[in-house]
Amino acid sequence: MSTATDHLRPEPDEVDLRQPGLPPVARLATLTLALVVAGGIWMAAHYGHHATLVPAVALAVAGGLVLLVNVALLWRIPSFAWDVFFRVFGWALLAYLVIAGILEYVFIFDHTPSPQLTLFSVMLALFAVNVPMLLAFSVARYQPVPG
Amino acid sequence: MADTAVTETAVAESAVMETVVAETTGADRAVGVGAGAPDPGASPPEAQGGPPPPLEFSIVPVRGLPIVAVLLIGLIVAIGTNNLWALTFFHVGGGGLWTSIDLFLGLIIGPILGRLSIPARVEFTVRFMPKMLLIMPTLVAMTLGAGFQLARHLGNLDANYPHHGWLVASYIIVGVMAVIALGLLEPANLAVLFELKKPRPNGERIGRLMKIFVYTAGITGIMQIATILIMTFLASR
Numbered sequence: 001m002s003t004a005t006d007h008l009r010p011e012p013d014e015v016d017l018r019q020p021g022l023p024p025v026a027r028l029a030t031l032t033l034a035l036v037v038a039g040g041i042w043m044a045a046h047y048g049h050h051a052t053l054v055p056a057v058a059l060a061v062a063g064g065l066v067l068l069v070n071v072a073l074l075w076r077i078p079s080f081a082w083d084v085f086f087r088v089f090g091w092a093l094l095a096y097l098v099i100a101g102i103l104e105y106v107f108i109f110d111h112t113p114s115p116q117l118t119l120f121s122v123m124l125a126l127f128a129v130n131v132p133m134l135l136a137f138s139v140a141r142y143q144p145v146p147g
Numbered sequence: 148m149a150d151t152a153v154t155e156t157a158v159a160e161s162a163v164m165e166t167v168v169a170e171t172t173g174a175d176r177a178v179g180v181g182a183g184a185p186d187p188g189a190s191p192p193e194a195q196g197g198p199p200p201p202l203e204f205s206i207v208p209v210r211g212l213p214i215v216a217v218l219l220i221g222l223i224v225a226i227g228t229n230n231l232w233a234l235t236f237f238h239v240g241g242g243g244l245w246t247s248i249d250l251f252l253g254l255i256i257g258p259i260l261g262r263l264s265i266p267a268r269v270e271f272t273v274r275f276m277p278k279m280l281l282i283m284p285t286l287v288a289m290t291l292g293a294g295f296q297l298a299r300h301l302g303n304l305d306a307n308y309p310h311h312g313w314l315v316a317s318y319i320i321v322g323v324m325a326v327i328a329l330g331l332l333e334p335a336n337l338a339v340l341f342e343l344k345k346p347r348p349n350g351e352r353i354g355r356l357m358k359i360f361v362y363t364a365g366i367t368g369i370m371q372i373a374t375i376l377i378m379t380f381l382a383s384r
Binding site: 026029033034037044046049084088091106110131138 | 219222226227284287288291292296304305306311314315322325329330331333334335337338341342349352
């Protein structure tokens with residue numbers, strides 16, 4: 001058996017030539033998450049009384065746009081471990097739909113007014129799609145590309 | 148000068164990590180041919196022969212899923228019945244465990260892990276990380292779901308609540324923690340597990356991702372202290 005010192009050599013990710021060429025999917029997904037969370041904080045802080053929804057709508061729209069740009073960038077990656085991506089995405093989507101479903105249940109159960117409920121639902125949908133995409137990309141980017 | 152020394156140490160440690168990961172998976176026998184297409188980021192071949200068997204472990208511990216299901220059903224029942232004790236149990240119990248695990252991981256386990264031998268780190272990671280994949284999202288769902296309902300039940304969500312500002316401050320802290328946990332911590336957790344599943348895991352990559360995991364757990368743990376301060380303040384009013 002070889003010893004550890006026999007193999008002392010740098011093998012950083014920089015030698016993985018795929019990494020620098022990948023679009024900033026993880027960063028954009030984190031930005032989407034931050035926008036959705038900020039919108040959720042605004043909504044929760046003004047829950048139960050009449051306050052303008054404009055900031056929350058703006059944050060949700062911005063989060064949705066960043067998500068769309070991110071999906072487009074992801075789709076354009078020429079060579080990617082899509083099998084791993086969709087496997088992780090599918091299971092993570094199931095898990096986050098359960099979490100988002102529980103939160104949606106709370107809002108419906110509490111008779112949240114329609115405008116707020118709609119906005120909460122949109123934000124939860126963005127959350128439930130964005131996080132699995134981030135997780136799937138974070139795994140698939142390091143996987144060998146078939147073929 | 149110090150930076151160079153640190154870099155050299157990190158490079159050497161990464162290489163050792165990589166080698167030991169390979170040895171743990173039996174890669175000292177052969178690393179020439181991967182099961183799929185070559186991974187540019189993986190360790191180079193050391194010898195001729197077939198691929199080593201990947202580490203045997205489950206990324207999602209299936210045996211833990213029924214426990215998660217029971218807890219989530221309990222949470223839904225607690226919300227549905229608006230039972231004060233059940234909501235307090237899920238919120239305080241979940242939040243306490245979430246905080247404790249974050250602090251324990253970031254401030255106690257993290258530094259110990261950094262001083263363990265590399266094979267011990269790999270052994271620990273393989274057994275520990277899959278469990279975290281189930282535990283943390285469950286605790287977060289319990290704490291936040293029950294917490295929102297509890298606050299509504301007690302009238303704390305009302306803007307007229309005298310300490311509403313403190314509650315909003317706690318939302319902001321939890322929001323920042325959620326972005327850190329979901330944006331950095333959990334992707335690192337999952338990426339480490341998939342890397343360890345490879346016939347030839349990249350030790351440098353695992354080391355880097357584990358650092359992200361431990362540091363972000365520590366940061367969220369410290370932020371949890373602020374949450375505890377606010378929550379105990381509100382509970383005592």
